[in-house]
Amino acid sequence: MGYSLPKEQRIQLLRKSGALVEKGNTDPEVIQWVVVDLNTQVRLVTTGHNVSALTAAHRLIKRVTNGAHKAAIVIVADDSSKLPPIRAAVQRKRLRVLSEEDQLLQTRRGKIIVRNRAFTPGTEPYTDTDLEELTAGGIHARANWTRLLANSRGKSIAYELMAKAIRHSAQGVIRDPAFKLLLWHTGSVPYTFPRNWDPALVHMITDNAYGEADERVTEAIKAIETFAAPGPAHIVVRTIDTDMLIQVLVAPVLPPETVGGSLLVQFKNELVDAVAWKSFLDAGSVNRLASSALMLVLASGCDYNVGLTPYGYRNAAIVQAAENTATFCFIDREQDTCTVDLVQLARAVRSIKRTSPLKDAGAFGDELENATYTVAYFSGIKRKRGGPERSRATVLRTRASQTGDSEFETFMDLAREQPSTALTLAF
Numbered sequence: 001m002g003y004s005l006p007k008e009q010r011i012q013l014l015r016k017s018g019a020l021v022e023k024g025n026t027d028p029e030v031i032q033w034v035v036v037d038l039n040t041q042v043r044l045v046t047t048g049h050n051v052s053a054l055t056a057a058h059r060l061i062k063r064v065t066n067g068a069h070k071a072a073i074v075i076v077a078d079d080s081s082k083l084p085p086i087r088a089a090v091q092r093k094r095l096r097v098l099s100e101e102d103q104l105l106q107t108r109r110g111k112i113i114v115r116n117r118a119f120t121p122g123t124e125p126y127t128d129t130d131l132e133e134l135t136a137g138g139i140h141a142r143a144n145w146t147r148l149l150a151n152s153r154g155k156s157i158a159y160e161l162m163a164k165a166i167r168h169s170a171q172g173v174i175r176d177p178a179f180k181l182l183l184w185h186t187g188s189v190p191y192t193f194p195r196n197w198d199p200a201l202v203h204m205i206t207d208n209a210y211g212e213a214d215e216r217v218t219e220a221i222k223a224i225e226t227f228a229a230p231g232p233a234h235i236v237v238r239t240i241d242t243d244m245l246i247q248v249l250v251a252p253v254l255p256p257e258t259v260g261g262s263l264l265v266q267f268k269n270e271l272v273d274a275v276a277w278k279s280f281l282d283a284g285s286v287n288r289l290a291s292s293a294l295m296l297v298l299a300s301g302c303d304y305n306v307g308l309t310p311y312g313y314r315n316a317a318i319v320q321a322a323e324n325t326a327t328f329c330f331i332d333r334e335q336d337t338c339t340v341d342l343v344q345l346a347r348a349v350r351s352i353k354r355t356s357p358l359k360d361a362g363a364f365g366d367e368l369e370n371a372t373y374t375v376a377y378f379s380g381i382k383r384k385r386g387g388p389e390r391s392r393a394t395v396l397r398t399r400a401s402q403t404g405d406s407e408f409e410t411f412m413d414l415a416r417e418q419p420s421t422a423l424t425l426a427f
Helices: 007-017 038-045 053-065 086-095 100-108 128-140 152-172 199-206 213-228 244-250 274-281 286-297 315-322 342-350 364-378 394-403 407-416
Strands: 033-037 072-076 112-114 117-119 180-184 191-193 234-238 262-266 271-273 329-332 337-341 424-426
Touching (some): 007 274, 033 053, 033 213, 038 053, 038 152, 038 213, 053 072, 053 128, 053 152, 072 213, 100 117, 128 152, 152 180, 152 191, 213 364, 244 262, 244 286, 244 364, 262 274, 286 329, 286 342, 337 342, 337 364, 342 407, 364 394, 364 424
Parallel strands (some): 033 072, 033 234, 072 180, 234 262
Antiparallel strands (some): 112 117, 180 191, 262 271, 337 424
């Protein structure tokens, strides 16, 4: 998943927060744990036209440790059988299915059409026969991973091969005596090397029903911090999904009682100090942090929403509002709930300058549902069932249909009302 805030604005915000770590300012020998989102790393270690899964696994382990030879490695991957329903909409959007007219146009441009999608020659999905041969060849079979990852069946085979290859690499390569690795892909029991991992820690890492690697990453961080307590934990996360910036704000990680620990997030090109990032927005309240996180999600959006720019707002203004926002998002860990006060949220949005007052993309109920769901999902509530269900903005749609106003206008009018349980989204 990714945070869609433009890179220039994201870097500017990180610099302002003091969270952007310059190259050379970290000591890899301090790192005790490396947590890896496998789905974000595979393309980085499979460059070239003829790469075997085993070669990719060797590259992966070398890349993620990056000098931290004594660090324990926790690798988590998507389990497609457990992905939330909303994820299917994202995957369909990414497929870029073409109409017949567009397919003819792309064919004239030299593209290859496979199942209503256009590919540059040499990047099209492997045929079923090709995939059967690759499967038979196993972790030693050489492949063009761009082609292997170009459709759902190829991806499934790719990650199965990677999982096997990582296990083979862990067992077959002589590394530092302190080398430890845990791999959780499918099923409920992860692979561990060597077999002397503390079963309590293994249970804490896997004691959830998430299918997305993103959420498994934050669950692993929380488990490691809990396991290390009362001592500090020094952790590096390897991902390219920039919405990890939102996740660390609302997930139950970096507890205030833990002193002296560190959490660094290594994106593709930036290294971020998550402690500094969280401190920048932390006003001493979990709920204020959650409210800031929701406001940031409304700037450009994440995978599940598009943000407020289609409704006449500039990202810079929304981000600025996130730095000192009111409280409208409430996380109750004991009750395992997340609640958004729509009146207070509407007041916060109304306080932001709307550059284009006539701009209204429509269907704001969908945007509201998806943005609030993102924060609730990232918060870790309902973890034992893989996250919450979406809360429906029925009251917004009902009022809009009665008045004839747009759903966004109806939402903004909520700012004039008094907060009530009827005007909330509860997860």
